[in-house]
Each structure stands twice: as structure tokens, then as C-alpha cells.
Amino acid sequence: MTFGAQSASASGWTVSVKPYSGGEAGIRQSLQEVTRLMRLAKDDPRIKRWAVETLAARGIDGRNRPSIRQQAQALLDAFRAQTIYVPDSAGAEHVQAAHITLCLGDQCIPGEDCESLCLALGGAMLSIGLPAYAVRVDYGSDYQQHLVLGLTDETGNKFYVDPSTNKPILDSIPGAVDLDWVDPLDQAGTLGAVGAEIVTLGAVASMLTRRVSRETPRKLFLSVGVWHEYRHGKWWTHSAGRWSAGLGSQPFARGGRWWVSVDGTEAELTEAQAGSMGLGAAPSVTTQTPYQQVTDNQVHTGLRYRLGMQLTFNQDPSIAIDTQALLNLFSDTWFIESFDAQAPATATASGSREQTYVLQGIAKADQTLADTNTSVGAVDLTRVSVGIKYLAVGVQSATSTPATTAIVPISPSTPADSNNVSFIAASLAAAVAGGIGYSLWKRYYRG
Amino acid sequence: MARQVLPVVVLPSDVDALKSHLAEKLTSTDIGVQACSALPDATRAEWGIFYATAMGWTQSSTSILAGASQANLGEGYENELFGWQKRLQSAGCAVPVSDPQPPEAPGTSLVKWATVAVAAVAGAYVVGRVTEVAVEALKLAPRKS
Numbered sequence: 001m002t003f004g005a006q007s008a009s010a011s012g013w014t015v016s017v018k019p020y021s022g023g024e025a026g027i028r029q030s031l032q033e034v035t036r037l038m039r040l041a042k043d044d045p046r047i048k049r050w051a052v053e054t055l056a057a058r059g060i061d062g063r064n065r066p067s068i069r070q071q072a073q074a075l076l077d078a079f080r081a082q083t084i085y086v087p088d089s090a091g092a093e094h095v096q097a098a099h100i101t102l103c104l105g106d107q108c109i110p111g112e113d114c115e116s117l118c119l120a121l122g123g124a125m126l127s128i129g130l131p132a133y134a135v136r137v138d139y140g141s142d143y144q145q146h147l148v149l150g151l152t153d154e155t156g157n158k159f160y161v162d163p164s165t166n167k168p169i170l171d172s173i174p175g176a177v178d179l180d181w182v183d184p185l186d187q188a189g190t191l192g193a194v195g196a197e198i199v200t201l202g203a204v205a206s207m208l209t210r211r212v213s214r215e216t217p218r219k220l221f222l223s224v225g226v227w228h229e230y231r232h233g234k235w236w237t238h239s240a241g242r243w244s245a246g247l248g249s250q251p252f253a254r255g256g257r258w259w260v261s262v263d264g265t266e267a268e269l270t271e272a273q274a275g276s277m278g279l280g281a282a283p284s285v286t287t288q289t290p291y292q293q294v295t296d297n298q299v300h301t302g303l304r305y306r307l308g309m310q311l312t313f314n315q316d317p318s319i320a321i322d323t324q325a326l327l328n329l330f331s332d333t334w335f336i337e338s339f340d341a342q343a344p345a346t347a348t349a350s351g352s353r354e355q356t357y358v359l360q361g362i363a364k365a366d367q368t369l370a371d372t373n374t375s376v377g378a379v380d381l382t383r384v385s386v387g388i389k390y391l392a393v394g395v396q397s398a399t400s401t402p403a404t405t406a407i408v409p410i411s412p413s414t415p416a417d418s419n420n421v422s423f424i425a426a427s428l429a430a431a432v433a434g435g436i437g438y439s440l441w442k443r444y445y446r447g
Numbered sequence: 448m449a450r451q452v453l454p455v456v457v458l459p460s461d462v463d464a465l466k467s468h469l470a471e472k473l474t475s476t477d478i479g480v481q482a483c484s485a486l487p488d489a490t491r492a493e494w495g496i497f498y499a500t501a502m503g504w505t506q507s508s509t510s511i512l513a514g515a516s517q518a519n520l521g522e523g524y525e526n527e528l529f530g531w532q533k534r535l536q537s538a539g540c541a542v543p544v545s546d547p548q549p550p551e552a553p554g555t556s557l558v559k560w561a562t563v564a565v566a567a568v569a570g571a572y573v574v575g576r577v578t579e580v581a582v583e584a585l586k587l588a589p590r591k592s
Contacts, residue, residue, distance in 0.1 A: 259475075259543065289484045289491075302492030302499075304481075335499030362499040396481065397488050424512055426456055426563050431570020438575035439582075 027136070027145060033095050034119045034147065035134050035184040041098035041123020042184070048127035050102055054078040055128070068130055068153045073169060075130075076161050079121045084111040085164045098123040114147040114164040121163045122149045126184060135160065138178040148173070150181050174344070291394035296401075297369040304337075304396040307359045307369070312352050312387035317345050320384050325376040326357075329386070334361040356391070369393060456563055457518040462509045465521040469528070470505040472545055473498055476532055479542030486540060497531060 041047045058074045060066045083101060088094045094112070098120035099105045101112055112120075118134060125132040135150035149161040160170045173179060258269040291306055299305060313321070327339055338360045345355040369390050375383040477498050480486060486494075501524040509517065532544040 289481055289486075300488075300492060302495035303488065304495060335503060362495045364496075364499065397491065398484060399488070425515065427566035427570065430563060430567030432574055434567050434571025435574020435578060438571050439578040442575070442579070443582075 030093055030095065030115055031134060031136055031147070031180075031182055034115045035182050035186070037095065037097055038119040038122045038126065038132075038134060038184040041119065042126035044099060044104075044123070044127070046099050046104040047102065047120075047124050050104060051075060051124040051128045054124075068151060069159065069169060071128070071130055072125065072151055072159075072161055075121060075124055076163060076169070079117075079124070079163055080166070082110060083117060083120075083163070085117065086111045086113065088113050095119070114162075117163040118147050118149050121161070122184065125149070125151070132161075133181045133183055135173075136180040136182065137173050137176050138180070139175055140177045150179070289396050289398065291396050292399060294393040294395050294401075297390060297393055299363045299367045299369060299393075300395075301363050301366050304360070304362050306392075306394040306396075307390060308356065308392035308394075309359065310354055310356050310389045310391055312348075312354050312389070313345065314352055314385045315378070316353055317355060317384070320378040320380070320382075321376060322379055325378075326386070329374065329376060329388070330359060330361070333363065333365050333367055334359065335364055336361040455518075457515050459509050459511045462517045462521065465518060465525075466505040466509070469521060469524055470502060472525075472528060472543070473502050473505070476528065476535065476542045479540050480535060483535070483538070483540035483542075486535070486538060490534075490538065494531060494535070497527065501528065 055061075055066075055071060055074055058078075060071060060074055079102075082103070094116070096109060096112055096116045100107050100109050101116055101120040102124070103110055122132040122134060131152055133150040135148050137146040137148055139145065146162075146164075149163070150158060151161065152158050157171070160173055162170070260269060294305075311317070311326070315321075317326075323339070327336060330336060330339075336359060338358070340358055342356040342358060345353040348354055371387070371389045373385065373387045375385045378384045477494075480491065480494055480498075504520065504524060529545070532542050535542045536544055
């Protein structure tokens with residue numbers, strides 16, 4: 001007599017039981033399994049059929065150019081309607097395939113925890129081309145981590161879908177300390193390799209399978225709309241309908257892997273490719289130059305800083321102020337890389353509102369940061385007073401008191417042999433010259 | 448885009464592609480700089496100024512009229528970045544070093560010049576006709592005696 005996973009195997013379920021590491025290693029192990037199953041789900045015809053039929057039932061036809069958010073919302077609504085959230089069984093990290101959660105085969109368990117729910121919905125999104133990522137949400141060391149789906153809409157804005165809760169689609173995750181976006185396409189797919197692959201349904205599949213089995217899987221990279229491939233010891237670029245050999249840079253290491261830059265596009269080398277170039281294991285570069293706390297609030301041009309600051313408003317900033325107006329307070333002296341509110345604004349006893357922000361950016365001028373009061377334009381064209389109090393200043397440097405004498409050049413040297421000409425200007429000039437010539441010609445010959 | 452006998456016709460989309468490539472290379476180089484703890488602060492600050500300025504340019508809007516000057520500026524940044532990458536690599540930082548002059552696809556320039564020629568012929572016809580009509584109108588206009 002068998003019990004547990006053995007019993008399930010005996011009943012025809014495919015069950016894999018592995019030792020589960022605790023802590024960060026265990027989280028990585030779960031995340032890897034989730035994204036692997038998510039990637040496999042996207043090529044499952046049953047999953048794609050579910051996604052297509054769900055969109056069709058909600059009147060979404062790809063021909064009317066539905067937005068990514070519209071499609072994500074439709075799939076999320078349908079998914080919530082047919083699944084529930086339940087925690088893992090005691091003492092186990094349970095991850096199940098998408099078709100089981102969606103009950104699209106003989107086996108059906110329409111309830112799971114965040115990992116399985118995310119991989120099922122994420123696999124369905126990927127199957128119809130929505131750019132879904134698995135996003136690990138870290139709420140700090142005292143709280144359990146969570147998994148949601150992250151997508152990027154047509155305008156480049158990120159948003160989050162949480163199938164484990166009833167929350168609406170979110171533009172940010174309140175309370176999150178760190179968000180780790182993991183691309184399912186970076187996981188090994190059906191061919192045992194990362195990257196794009198061709199999935200064919202129908203009779204041609206057997207031919208394709210034979211062809212693929214004879215050849216080494218191709219290593220293709222799509223970047224900025226251009227395909228690149230490393231093959232026969234060279235880098236090739238697909239342009240104007242044909243492949244041509246390109247020039248590759250010296251390999252460089254990043255994140256424990258080898259990369260090259262091919263015709264301006266970066267591509268990651270496989271171990272075999274790196275080996276064929278005589279490269280060993282790539283040095284792991286996982287650490288950043290740390291941020292040192294600055295005590296004198298002195299800021300030096302060209303260095304990267306993180307500024308923790310408390311802003312005090314005389315009105316509710318979430319209603320009265322556009323974020324761009326706040327950014328304008330700092331954009332003259334900072335190249336701003338990020339400017340994030342750490343929590344919603346809170347009311348004070350005096351009736352004002354306080355909100356904590358972190359600005360990361362590169363200083364465009366030497367300056368001494370001092371608390372100050374100013375004002376910004378509100379959306380209703382009035383002025384909102386803003387008090388700025390610097391709580392903490394960090395500089396990315398080997399020392400907390402960096403001594404720099406950075407020279408500010410900066411207008412790049414124009415190439416001496418430049419012969420670029422603007423298309424519009426060339427066309428206009430040629431048209432005007434040609435028109436005048438045409439008129440003169442007609443007057444000369446026709447009187 | 449440069450280094451050819453025939454002037455290179457620059458479309459706004461060429462400038463956008465140049466910005467995209469440049470931003471990608473700036474980002475990957477900056478990752479290497481951030482990981483390079485041994486880099487002296489003075490060098491890091493000089494890189495920071497260049498990075499902020501060049502990245503600011505890649506994020507700016509592209510003018511449809513000033514394509515050539517923007518392409519010149521972008522190529523200047525690419526050349527300067529190439530110099531920076533070699534300098535940073537020699538300082539022991541793990542950064543990519545990439546050719547600042549990616550080859551233009553064969554025939555692309557000729558196609559663009561052909562497009563300019565078509566636009567010029569069409570424009571010449573319009574300008575010529577307008578000029579003719581204007582001249583005729585001047586002839587027919589009543590003169591003061």
C-alpha cells in the first residue's frame with residue numbers, strides 16, 4: 001500500500017519530490033521551478049486555448065488592438081473565478097503545473113498558493129504574448145516573501161498582477177523593500193536551452209523535431225529588433241534579409257557569465273561558446289560599490305548618491321501635486337535615476353502631510369544639502385508649499401568623504417569626418433533647388 | 448554613420464536607434480563601473496558626469512529637422528564612450544568594449560538617397576508649379592499707370 005506522493009504516482013500523476021533548502025536558497029529553488037513551469041506552460045496548447053477562449057468570451061479581439069492591461073485584467077478575472085488560494089501543505093513547498101490548476105487535463109486541483117497561481121496565470125499570459133515576469137516581493141526580513149506577476153505595458157510602465165489576492169492591478173507594491181523580476185524565458189525550455197524557440201502545432205511538428213534533434217540548438221538573440229547568432233566560430237547579424245558576419249567585442253564578465261557586444265548589441269555566451277574561446281568560468285560580479293553615509297551633507301559633482309528625505313506639504317500631495325513637479329525641484333542639480341515614495345503621505349497634528357522619499361541620482365553640481373522650504377505648482381494651478389528635510393545621505397564611493405576634482409567637460413567631440421545630412425533638410429533643399437531649376441528651364445525653352 | 452564618400456542621410460528613426468544603442472551600452476558600462484570598487488573617486492566622478500550627460504541625451508526627444516546634428520552628437524558620445532570603456536577596462540573594471548561605428552547594412556544608404564531623390568522630384572514639381580502660377584499672377588496683376 002502506498003501513501004502521499006507515491007500514491008499519486010501510482011494513480012498516474014507525475015510527481016517529483018526533492019529535498020527543499022531553507023532560507024534564500026529555498027526561495028531561489030522555488031522561483032526557478034515556478035519560472036521553468038511557467039515557460040513550459042506557455043507552449044501548452046491547452047493553456048493557450050484557455051487564454052484565447054477567455055479573451056474571446058470577454059469580447060477582446062486582437063484585431064481591435066486591446067491593451068496589455070485589458071488582456072491581463074480579463075485573464076485575471078477569469079482565473080480568480082475558477083481558482084482559490086490555499087497555503088501549501090504542512091512541511092512542503094508545493095508547486096503544480098498550470099494545466100492542473102486550470103483543470104485542463106485529467107488532473108484538477110483548482111487551488112494553490114502564490115507560486116502555483118502565478119505560474120498558471122503567467123503561463124497563460126505568455127502563451128498569448130503578454131510579457132509576464134515572475135516578481136519576488138520582499139517585505140523585509142520580518143515578513144514572509146510573496147510572488148506576483150509583473151508586466152510592462154505599451155508605454156513602458158510596469159504593473160503588477162496578484163492572482164493570490166483580490167487586489168486590483170497595481171502600479172507598485174506598497175510596503176515592498178525589494179522587487180526581483182525574473183524572466184521565465186531565461187529558464188531552460190523544451191529544447192533544453194534558454195532563448196526563443198519555434199513551437200509548431202500540427203503535422204509539421206514531426207519534421208521539425210527530427211531536424212532539431214540532428215542539429216545543435218541555435219543560439220539566437222533578438223535585440224532592438226535585430227537577430228544575432230554565434231555560429232561557426234563567428235558572430236552573425238541578420239539584416240536586409242540575409243545573415244552577414246559581424247564584429248564582436250572582447251568577451252566581458254558580468255553577473256557570473258560571459259558576454260560580448262556584437263554590432264552594439266550585447267549577447268550572453270553559453271558555456272560551450274565561452275569554452276571554444278578559451279574562457280573559463282566567468283568571475284562573479286555580484287557586489288556593488290557600497291553606499292557610504294555622508295555626515296557633512298557635502299555633495300560632489302559626478303558621484304552617485306541616495307538621498308533619504310522627508311517632504312512636508314500643506315496639502316495632500318497625492319491629490320494636489322504631479323510627481324513631475326516634485327522632480328523639477330531637484331532636476332537642475334541632479335541627474336535623477338529614481339525618485340520613490342517609501343509610504344503614503346501621513347497627516348501630522350498641525351494638519352500638514354509628511355511623506356518620505358528616496359532619490360537616487362548623479363550630482364550635476366557641487367552642493368551642500370540643507371533643509372529648505374519651497375513651493376511647487378499644483379495641478380489646480382495654485383502653489384503647494386514643500387519642506388525638504390534630508391534624513392540620510394549616501395554616496396557610492398570607497399570612502400564616506402570622497403575627494404574629487406572632477407572636471408566638467410561635457411560636450412562630446414564631434415567626429416571630424418562627419419558627413420551626416422538630415423533627411424528632411426536634404427529633401428527640402430533638393431526640392432527647392434529642383435523646383436527653381438525646373439521653372440528656369442521651362443521659361444528658357446518655352447518663353 | 449560617417450566615413451563614407453556619399454553624405455549619410457539621417458532619418459529621425461536612425462537617431463532613435465542610435466539613442467537606444469547608446470543607452471544600452473551606457474547602462475552596461477555603468478553596471479561595470481558600479482561593481483568596480485577599486486575605481487578612484489575622481490575617475491568615478493568624471494564617468495558619472497559623462498554618463499549623466501550622455502544618458503540625458505538618449506532620453507531627450509528627437510527633432511525631425513535636426514537629424515544630422517543629433518547624429519553627430521550621438522556619434523560623438525559613442526566615440527567618447529569607447530574611450531571610456533578602454534580606460535575603465537585598463538583600470539581593472541569589468542566593462543564591455545564595443546566598436547562605436549556599427550557597419551550600416553549594405554544598400555541602406557542608396558535606398559535613402561533614392562528616397563531623397565523621389566522626394567526632391569516631387570517637391571521640385573510642386574515648387575515649379577507654384578513658381579509658375581506666381582509668375583503668371585504677377586503678369587496678370589493690374590499695374591498702376
